[in-house]
Amino acid sequence: MNSRGSNSSGNSAIALRRLMTEYRQLTSGGSPDGMFTAGPISESDFFTWEALICGPKDTPFEGGVFVAKLTFPTDYPLSPFKMRFEPPIYHPNIYPDGTVCISILHTPGDDPTMYEQASERWSPVQSIEKVILSVISMLAEPNLESGANIDCCKLYRENKAEYERRVRESIKQQLGL
Amino acid sequence: MPTNNLQALLSADISDPTDFPTNELRQLDASFRCTICGEFYDAPVILACGHCFCSLCIREHIVRETQCPNCRKSTAEAHFRLNPALEEAVEAWKRSRPIVLQLSKEEQCRIESYSHVDTQKTPTRTRPPNNNNTAKRKRRARSESSDSEIIHVAGPSNSKASSEVVDSSPAPAYDRRPSKRRDTEPSSDIGEEELEPDSLISCPICGRLVEYQLINGHIDGPDCGNSKAAPKSNTQVPNSGARNEWSKILGKSSLKKGKNKESSDSDGIMERLPKVSYAVLKDKVLKDLLLSQRLPTTGDRFTWIARHQRWVMMYNANLDKSEGNRKGLAELRNELKRWEEDRKISKRIVEDVIAHETAYRADFQRLVEEARRTRATPVTNSLPHALQGPQDNCKQTIVDDSEED
Numbered sequence: 320m321n322s323r324g325s326n327s328s329g330n331s332a333i334a335l336r337r338l339m340t341e342y343r344q345l346t347s348g349g350s351p352d353g354m355f356t357a358g359p360i361s362e363s364d365f366f367t368w369e370a371l372i373c374g375p376k377d378t379p380f381e382g383g384v385f386v387a388k389l390t391f392p393t394d395y396p397l398s399p400f401k402m403r404f405e406p407p408i409y410h411p412n413i414y415p416d417g418t419v420c421i422s423i424l425h426t427p428g429d430d431p432t433m434y435e436q437a438s439e440r441w442s443p444v445q446s447i448e449k450v451i452l453s454v455i456s457m458l459a460e461p462n463l464e465s466g467a468n469i470d471c472c473k474l475y476r477e478n479k480a481e482y483e484r485r486v487r488e489s490i491k492q493q494l495g496l
Numbered sequence: 497m498p499t500n501n502l503q504a505l506l507s508a509d510i511s512d513p514t515d516f517p518t519n520e521l522r523q524l525d526a527s528f529r530c531t532i533c534g535e536f537y538d539a540p541v542i543l544a545c546g547h548c549f550c551s552l553c554i555r556e557h558i559v560r561e562t563q564c565p566n567c568r569k570s571t572a573e574a575h576f577r578l579n580p581a582l583e584e585a586v587e588a589w590k591r592s593r594p595i596v597l598q599l600s601k602e603e604q605c606r607i608e609s610y611s612h613v614d615t616q617k618t619p620t621r622t623r624p625p626n627n628n629n630t631a632k633r634k635r636r637a638r639s640e641s642s643d644s645e646i647i648h649v650a651g652p653s654n655s656k657a658s659s660e661v662v663d664s665s666p667a668p669a670y671d672r673r674p675s676k677r678r679d680t681e682p683s684s685d686i687g688e689e690e691l692e693p694d695s696l697i698s699c700p701i702c703g704r705l706v707e708y709q710l711i712n713g714h715i716d717g718p719d720c721g722n723s724k725a726a727p728k729s730n731t732q733v734p735n736s737g738a739r740n741e742w743s744k745i746l747g748k749s750s751l752k753k754g755k756n757k758e759s760s761d762s763d764g765i766m767e768r769l770p771k772v773s774y775a776v777l778k779d780k781v782l783k784d785l786l787l788s789q790r791l792p793t794t795g796d797r798f799t800w801i802a803r804h805q806r807w808v809m810m811y812n813a814n815l816d817k818s819e820g821n822r823k824g825l826a827e828l829r830n831e832l833k834r835w836e837e838d839r840k841i842s843k844r845i846v847e848d849v850i851a852h853e854t855a856y857r858a859d860f861q862r863l864v865e866e867a868r869r870t871r872a873t874p875v876t877n878s879l880p881h882a883l884q885g886p887q888d889n890c891k892q893t894i895v896d897d898s899e900e901d
Contacts, residue, residue, distance in 0.1 A: 443531075
């Protein structure tokens with residue numbers, strides 16, 4: 320079928336309404352265990368959000384607070400949003416520029432690593448909350464099959480202690496300790 | 497960015513499940529909502545796998561992907577089945593939602609204020625107000641004198657038709673303490689302290705006999721004759737004038753809404769529009785196609801295709817509603833127009849390319865410079881392919897997708 324009509328055009332009113340609903344649910348419901356917060360950066364642009372994520376416990380990321388920028392397409396939720404850590408995190412599944420590579424944020428059409436099951440891809444019933452929770456569990460357990468930072472993957476596999484040391488180091492640096 | 501739109505939305509106060517104070521009510525409210533758009537089901541359809549979505553939402557989705565968004569079983573338009581029972585339930589919930597919302601909030605307030613004011617009366621006050629069971633428990637504990645009415649909570653639809661004595665869920669919130677809310681009804685001023693909560697008084701608007709304690713809920717509710725005039729926030733139920741208009745369009749009386757079964761296919765006037773493979777059509781045929789639906793033929797070929805595609809979607813989704821809820825063709829055309837305007841805002845089309853280039857030359861040059869600089873850095877990073885390889889792939893696929901027509 321003609322995909323141009325629907326791919327490029329979203330109904331931004333629908334996207335806005337859904338984003339506002341999700342925002343309200345996030346603010347009033349709160350995230351599980353208070354592991355993250357997320358919301359639009361400014362009231363004039365609801366399509367750019369910022370998320371603050373706490374490093375999960377019992378991982379080298381514990382104690383860190385990470386800032387991620389979420390960019391939504393106008394046809395959200397039919398298309399997934401993009402997530403990018405600013406500053407980037409040192410992690411096997413995060414590109415050196417901070418972009419998160421996780422299957423739940425890929426549509427079935429695009430498969431950058433050729434390793435992903437269609438069943439774990441984006442679908443319109445996913446939500447910001449579910450994605451961020453997936454990212455948090457990804458921080459704890461990297462997926463080495465589909466690495467985004469090859470260096471980091473290699474280090475993780477060959478010398479995990481050194482990997483953890485580097486992660487802790489980078490967190491300390493970010494926090495200015 | 498559509499800023500005006502956003503401001504309109506900010507003031508529109510979109511409802512969502514978290515309006516309710518308790519988890520049970522939140523779940524109830526959420527179960528009436530489409531998981532794609534997060535709104536109340538609009539023309540709900542069931543797929544072969546049993547999952548349910550708004551007709552328009554799922555139609556938009558399967559243009560890209562012929563899978564159920566929930567379970568990813570493959571699906572097609574032919575598998576859609578209407579769900580008039582759910583549609584009816586949603587309509588009923590939309591009507592009763594404001595009442596339930598108000599009641600639950602008042603209850604919440606009262607529990608809070610109650611625990612402040614007279615501390616010696618209730619023994620069960622120790623729980624926090626957010627606890628789900630507290631509301632119920634409080635009610636029981638408080639209404640020692642007249643607790644007979646608290647248990648029989650009838651659904652709004654049960655009491656609608658016949659009952660003289662209106663007996664519906666608003667009951668508990670108005671018992672015992674009517675003084676809290678005397679802003680709207682004149683009748684509440686007449687010696688309210690003397691009346692027993694369950695003595696009958698006649699409604700000042702429809703004249704029916706109603707239990708005194710229920711009168712507020714009755715006036716606000718759908719049972720009272722007043723309700724047609726009262727503005728309702730969430731309901732899409734049209735007023736009778738508009739309904740008459742529609743019944744003219746539809747060629748049948750749509751006033752007996754909720755009772756008529758799905759009979760659109762036999763209708764003849766409104767049949768579902770078939771899908772069109774636009775690629776094989778010449779411009780002229782395409783134009784005729786638009787004209788046959790009385791749609792505008794402005795714009796280029798891509799605009800026509802997008803317009804017609806959207807129209808087919810909206811038209812067919814409209815037919816998935818039960819007859820009484822359907823929109824007229826004129827209204828649909830208006831919606832299509834709004835959709836196109838909305839699209840234009842989100843994707844501004846450059847008409848004069850050369851003028852655009854000269855106007856933004858400085859910006860372009862700056863961006864090119866920046867791009868060159870960032871491209872230069874990863875090379876020194878000892879690992880350029882990590883950044884470039886997979887990402888390029890990814891972009892490639894997206895481009896392919898959008899060019900396949």
